[in-house]
Amino acid sequence: MEWNIFSQETRDVIIKATGLTKRYGDFVAVDGVDFEVYRGECVGFLGPNGAGKTTTVRMMYCFLPPTSGNLSIAGFSVQADDREIKCVVGVAPQEDNLDVDFSVVENLVVYARYFGISKVDALKRADEQLAFFQLQEKRDMSVEALSTDMKRRLIFARALLNNPQVLLLDEPTTGLDPQVRHLVWDAIRQLKKLQVTIILTTHYMDEAEILCDRIIIVDHGKIIEDGKPKELIKRYIGETVLELDYNEALIPIIKETFSDARVEVVGELMQVFTPKPYGVFESFLHEHRIQNFTIRKANLEDVFLKLTGRGLREVD
């Protein structure tokens, strides 16, 4: 948000993808995408399952070589300078890949040492991260004894050991309870303050809306939208959403009453989207004696569902 004070040109591009493509055999997982990420920005990759988010992230940390196209991180190309990139990138992968042979703290220390950090410093950093992620009490336990959320926290902590400039978080909050989710959010906010560039993939729209400066929506390996959360909501959805039980007869009336509204049917639910504020529906609801309804602010989830078009049909 503070970025507004900078003009586009003075911003420092830290990640740049052009025509980035990844094929698995005939299947195209990432299909010629172009995007840029600026230093200190937090960008959210949203998309349905199998959209290609993890594949994109994996290419960023040089885990998967792109089939074609270019991808550069901090000025280095993933094809040529993978070691330089790995030095500045921190990764919290989607899957749990902690080493069961080692204890909690050893998992951190062993990994940190792979970055050329001496044992003494690795231990110090590991303890700092354990303190932040509230895992001190589990320090010397086997990772097998950790619950799901503790494992996620440990994986997050591990990603910070090499003091990364770019942090790749692949669904960092999936399967976490609200409390732990807030701990992770707090971590992300603090890291943003420290000017760490963050790439975040998530299925939680509220999370993306709160944390991300910019959202990239992907589906079938293609970028279908890229913008600030607020702008996307305004552009695609408007301001207010009215939700009511499906009633065929009401549709023409709604169309007539609210000329600028859009009506969509999702299963047994009807949604009316309008750029107008809250009060606009009042007299209509009153007039037609509608009891069962919700009026809420439009959110990113509406944008997401509209753009990825899952289970929706629009009524013209």
Place this chain on the structure above:
Amino acid sequence: MNWKNVYHLIQVERKSGRLLRGTNPSKYKENRFSAYWPYLLAVVIGVVAGVFALFLSGILPDAIGVDIQSYAPYVFVTLPTIILITSTIMGMLYQLQRSGVKMQAEAPYWLPITWQEHTLASVIASILGIPLGIVLFASSAILVFSLFNGLLLLAIATSIAMFAAAFLTSILTEIIRVLQVRSMGAVHKSGGKSAIWIRFIGTLAFFIIFYVIYLTVITSAGDILQTLTNIQGSLFYIPFIWLGLALSNFFISGSALLGLMYTLLSIAFISALYALAVLLNKRFGLYEPPAIKIQSGTYTPKTGILGKLGFSTIEAAIISKDIKAFTRRKELIPVFITPIVFMVISFMPSFGSTDAAGTASVDFLMPFAMIFLLPVSFMSYMLGSFIIGQEGQAIWRIYASPISAKNLVKSKYFLTMLFGLIILVVTGTIGAIIFKPTLTMLSVAILEALFLLFALGAVSLYTGFRGADFIEIPKPRMIRQSWMLISMVACALTALAILAPTMLLILPILLGEFGMVFPSINPFICVAISAIVASAITGIFYKLNLDVAKDFLKKAEV
């Protein structure tokens, strides 16, 4: 200093103190009387005690010949020190109670309260309660007692000194409290540690104080009070006693100058302690949730033992990680068991023919060569083939970190060599003991074993890279079956190539058994040829390993 703030903060502290002690807050009613009656009671009891003492001082001299009146000043001047001791103990106990509580009231964060106010409030709040009760009791008792016998001035001074003493200990308690909060933030392992620490120091202080009092009483049963005064005098270098010293100099020894000095010193000491408490509070008075730390700039690591051997920090990391992991993985046990089995197999048959020791016969040579060469070869072959694949899912870490092909090959190869060498030392020692070979035979055997170790390690590591299989479920595979076979054949061929020259050594013996004569060759010529073959193979495969590792690190698709 805004006194209103201090007053409000004291109220907050008192209430939270009650909550901490577990007093039911819903039942608790904050009314003046219920909050202050204990102090009133203390004063009443004090007055009664004073009257009683006065009464006693009237009758005792006649009854038992003890003149309370003349002892009184000695009692008075030690009172501040006694208050100091008791309220220190009280403060310690109070801190003990609180040590389990992590959170502090974080008012200074969001209210316009200065640290001076916060500290003062906290100090006063911990005087309230039992310490204040004791001071009030003692003051009212001595004041009443002194009303009619000319000791009033001393009694007033003593009362003031007692308040000062209580204040002093309270500051001390505050300092301990802050340090405790600090240690909770700093000791990462567990908050419980600092609680133990406080308990330990508290107990220690308690016993020391108790012991001092006990000793004093024992050694001077006759004249306790005078002794106490004397002890106080002899401990003049302890600032906590200066209050009592001021009193005794003014009123007992009558040296006003010294009295004034100790008074000023006391004030200075209390102020200094208070300033320290404020400073500590300012620095780390609040429980600070740990923040995420990310350092920028370049990092230069320190080098350890492996570093001195020429390994980079990353290589050393891989080596020490693997050594640690080896001891914890069941599926690697066969790697270590197989060589031992081979070792046993190789010297089993030789037991029957120990008399052949040292003689150059086939019966002797075969088991001798086997014990030196077989275990180490198998170790090299198996470890080299498995050492990449045994990473399993943890290979991700190697992909995600800036490990170069050179780092990876160097450390993995070194590990294979390390374990091979250990096996060689063990089997070699056993072989040398059993077979008692000549020095030449021993050196040939050892050198050939080393050649095999180096070359087979390089060859099997190559197959280990090519055939690496990271699947861990249902059981770790480590290397694909086909590559395991390839590895076996390649290692067998390599071993043959290296050992071929030594056949020239065995040939005369073999032919000799058939009665033929063959000129014997200097064994070290054969060894030299072996060495050339071995180093060529090792060099070529080491280079191949670097190339394959480069590819391997590029496409991590697991």
